[in-house]
Amino acid sequence: MLKRNLPQNLKPATKALHADFAIEDGASVSPPIHQSVTYRTDSAEDFSNKAQEPFNDVFYARHGTPTSSRIAKVLAELEGAEEAMMFASGMAAITTTILALVQTGDHIIAQKNLYSSSISFLTKFLPKFGVDITLVDQQSIDNFEKAITPKTKLMLVETPANPLMKITDLKLISRLAKTHNVITICDNTFATPINQTPITLGIDLVVHSATKYIGGHHDLLAGCVVGTRELLMRIWDTSMDLGPTAAPFNSWLALRGIRTLKLRVTEHNTNALKVASYLEKHPKIGNVFYPGLSSHPQHKLAKQQMSGFGGMLSFDIPKGYQAGANFLKNLNICINAASLGGIDTLVVQPAVMFKARLTDAEIHELDITPGMIRMSVGIEDVNDILNDIDSALSKI
Ligand SMILES: Cc1ncc(COP(=O)(O)O)c(C=O)c1O
Structure with missing residues (x-):
């Protein structure tokens, strides 16, 4: 591998081009597409280790691929987080993330103005499995505070939000959630990490429909979740069962798109x-x-x-x-x-x-x-x- 020393504190435009440099596997300036679904292993021990290692991208493509790791690395850098994971769509990212973090009896607070399928998943799908939902007007933090119960596990927000471009106060939401031990998720699709970085405001997880600004050319369907390694490991584990993994070509298109974000x-x-x-x-x-x-x-x-x-x-x-x-x-x-x-x-x-x-x-x-x-x-x-x-x- 060619050696490069990437300086610290790069600006977003530069990170979008170079943050994935460590994953380079050759001298090509444009990254390759790793289409292979499976990878050789050296021994029973090697097979077993790779099968269990979270985010291992050279074992079996449902676990990840080198191409999706590259775009994930860029997204993590741009959002200011430890880890990111690519998905087949924005809804695959949102549903897998939520399913990884709640169980029967838990309660979720979400804002009323969310992407329509997010609302539909929360209000029609999750209650079938005994998860309670409260939808609130996101313009006042009091509405979130009043909705908190001892069973509240998650808060899901989106800002700016469809269709009136209402804004959610991310700093106040994250402060409130932390005092109640509640995990916060922000859909950052409309803003993009160029205009807003929720994790730097205290939010735990960011999700995107990468189909939108990240890809940017109306030619791919993908999603992502960005956050701490600890939370992402739980989400990765759930994704092993659900199989919402991003296809290598779509990850590659998203990587090509994010270069000009x-x-x-x-x-x-x-x-x-x-x-x-x-x-x-x-x-x-x-x-x-x-x-x-x-x-x-x-x-x-x-x-x-x-x-x-x-x-x-x-x-x-x-x-x-x-x-x-x-x-x-x-x-x-x-x-x-x-x-x-x-x-x-x-x-x-x-x-x-x-x-x-x-x-x-x-x-x-x-x-x-x-x-x-x-x-x-x-x-x-x-x-x-x-x-x-x-x-x-x-x-x-
Ligand atoms: C804000 C927002 N979040 C999530 C989604 C879902 O993304 P996808 O269509 O990639 O599943 C969309 C789609 O329009 C969206 O606008």
Whole structure:
């Protein structure tokens, strides 16, 4: 192996390119894809050791692969944590993490505004196994405190959160949880480690849909969990039974994507602020929800815990459902498609999208209005995005 001495205290843009240098296994500058499912062992003892060793990535691919270890190493460095693990999807990361940490009789507190499948898993799946859930409005720490019982094991938060970009105070949550011996998990998908590092604010575990900003190009499905080695070992152990492991090629695509994360997120931040500011002044638009706007009710908190405000925003077309649907139909650059966090601007009407996993009552609980539009602002020239929006709005 070629020797390199990586300096300490590298900045995120550099870490994204070089943090996995120690896992280099050759002179190739672009990493190889380790597609092999299984690896030779030297003896019964070697076989037995490798089979039991957490995170061993050269035994059998469900345990991990050298390709997933590389992207995991970069993620751990960017989030400021000891360890990370890749999964086949964001939901695989979230469900495996929770299943590893709770058992029958335990209680979980989560915020109401979570990704729809996370809510569905908590409120429809876990109760079948005797795990109790309390959902609270994340805007006040008192709501979390009041919900704590002696059985509370976990708190799950997501910030900024779908679809109103509500912010959760990560420092207060982690302080409260620590005094009650409760493990905290933060879904950091929208913010990315470029804009927010929950672990440095005291949160125990960070999860991502790496399908989104980490991959960044709408061409892979993956997830990850990041945190202490001790917690990750428990999650790894559960993953041996559940089998939610990331495929090598998707890990490789995520690694390729994360190399440019800083560059892309900086552009997403800039473009989204310009789009949000434009929409705020448009006569056909009602409320605009973007944490970077001073009109956002939690702008001050967002400034405290985020170094940029991300590419996600929502806005309301007060004329309602049909006007929202017509707006999407009239766009030519922005694409009406599920997902977010990639280079192309994607738009959805949450009232339509959330129907897949949630009831009408649950959708109403999330403050979703019929004409609401969620936009994942891409890295196109912002003037082209603005012209596209302007033209589509002129037709409704
Ligand atoms: C915030 C958030 N968390 C988790 C997920 C689930 O990720 P995946 O689709 O990769 O399973 C999503 C998907 O949209 C998401 O937006």
